[in-house]
Amino acid sequence: MPVNRPLDSVEARFQTAIAASGKSDQAIGLAVSGGGDSIALMQLAARFRPAGKLFAISIDHGLRPEAKDEIALVAVQAMTLGIDHAVVNWTWAGKGNLQAAAREGRWAAVRDWALMHDLRTVWFGHTEDDQVETLLMRLARGSGIDGLTAMYPMTQRDGLQVFRPLLGLSRADLRAWLTQQKITWAEDPSNEDPRFDRVRARQMFAQLETLGMTRKRLLQTVDHMQAAHLSLQEAALGFAKLHVRQDAGDLILAPAALDLGKADAPRRVMAAAFAWVGSRNYRPRFEQLLETVAQARKGATITLGGCIMTPCEAGAVRLMREAAATTSAVRLQSDAGRPLGVFWDKRWFLEGPVHDDLTFKALGSGVKECPDWRDAGVPRASLMASPSVWQGGRLIAAPLAGLSNEWSARIVADFHTSAFAIED
Structure with missing residues (x-):
């Protein structure tokens, strides 16, 4: 059980945590579900940041009828605090693991909302308890150093800064503070459902404490793993700067980066390259990486994880996005109050004149409608995976292929600054 601390220390520790988060006058996004942790996040943020600089978002997954009441609770408190509050509905496609x-x-809803509102930082309400539970779950899965880092207070994801100011506070402390402040929160019944791994980890913790695996010891393990991880990431970044060149949305990997024998840096860089080009939060399995790179070194063009790897000059390889692995996005003119643009395929942001029912997708065979595409100086397959704007079946713009029509496309974060930052 967490040690009881004076309740005024909750505000003091929160204030200390956010002091390292950036300028106090920057706009901040808050992910607020209505549970005790996120309600505490919003209420504490309002005490130390100007309300006009705070923007809250709640996601209705449509999985529990109680969620609408929880979001209504957030709306009332946000209005009282003078915080702008948005609600986004999410619907499960019925495929794969529901929780995942x-x-x-x-995350996709939060990311799109943040970028459309020009927010560069989003705060989440993960606590010290979440940190311990995450470590236990990853230990059970046999995770290595990267997995056992659990959660950092500040990370980068899809070009956004993700900040967790409550990681040094326990769930019990936050609820005691809310009770003292007479602030209402909602309890999600799924937090006690043993079908979920996190709940089982929480229930197991009491027994582990009898073996000496206390909260303090587990948090020390996280600290050690994060120190080791940072050293490995720094080494990989230095290696990538020497041996990986970015060309718009592609990466050119020099021969040294293809030697995945025993050193950690080339392996880490290669895995990060596939995740970045493939717009994925997870990396391919190591065995798949080895086989793919081996085939490319022999002169083959091969696909993996939404990427195409093909040999190029002087023994290097080019890693490109696979056009067929992308999905389209629709932007309506009725999305009032937002910048003229759309975030596409997790790496690109397109800006230009918005019209009704525009579709944003990979250029694909539309490259044939771009007479100047060869002037781009990149392979045709690369341009086929580049962003384009369509209205029905008519190509409006393909900025990278020489057809702009007042549209531009930019990478939200380049490979070297994003792939080796501390990421989720």
């Missing part, structure tokens, strides 16, 4: 799909859907 919900996490990805939740």
Whole structure:
């Protein structure tokens, strides 16, 4: 059990945590579900940041009828605090693992909302308890150093800064503070459902404490793993700067980066390259990486994880996005109050004149409608995976292929600054 601390220390520790988060006058996004942790996040943020600079978002997954009441609670408190509050609905496609799909859907909604509102930082309400539970779950899965880092207070994801100011606070402390402040929160019954790994980890913790695996010891393990991980990431970044060149949305990997024998840096760089080009949060299995790179070194063009790897000059390889692995996005003119643009395929942001029912997708065979595409100086397959704007079956713009029509496309974060930052 967490040690009881004076309740005024909750505000003091929160204030200390956010002091390292950036300028106090920058706009901040808050992910607020209505549970005790996220309600505490919003209420504490309002005490130390100007309300006009705070923007809250709640995601309705449509999985529990109680969620609408929880979001209504957030709306009332946000209005009282003077915080702008948005609600986004998410619907499960019925495929894959529901919990994993919900996490990805939740993040996608938060990310798109933040970028459309020009927010560069989003705060989440993960606590010290979440940190311990995450470590236990990853230990059970046999994770290595990267997995056992659990959660960092500050990370980067899809070009956004993700900040967790409550990681040094326990769930019990936050609820005691809310009770003292007479602030209402909602309890999600799924937090006690043993079908979920996190709940089982929480229930197991009491027994582990009898073996000496206390909260303090587990948090020390996280600290050690994060120190080791940072050293490995720094080494990989230095290696990538020497041996990997970015060309728009492609990466050119020199021969040294293809030697995945025993050193950690080339392996880490190669895995990060596939994740970045493939717009994925997870990396391919190591065995798949080895086989793919081996085939490319022999002169083959091969696909893996939404990427195409093909040999190029002087023994290097080019890693490109696979056009067929991308999905389209629709932007309506009725999305009032947002910048003229759309975030596409997790790496690109397109800006230009918005019209009704525009579709944003990979250029694909539309490259044939771009007479100047060869002037781009990149392979045709690369341009086929580049962003384009369509209205029905008519190509409006393909900025990288020489057809702009007042549209531009930019990478949200380049490979070297994003792939080796501390990421989720």
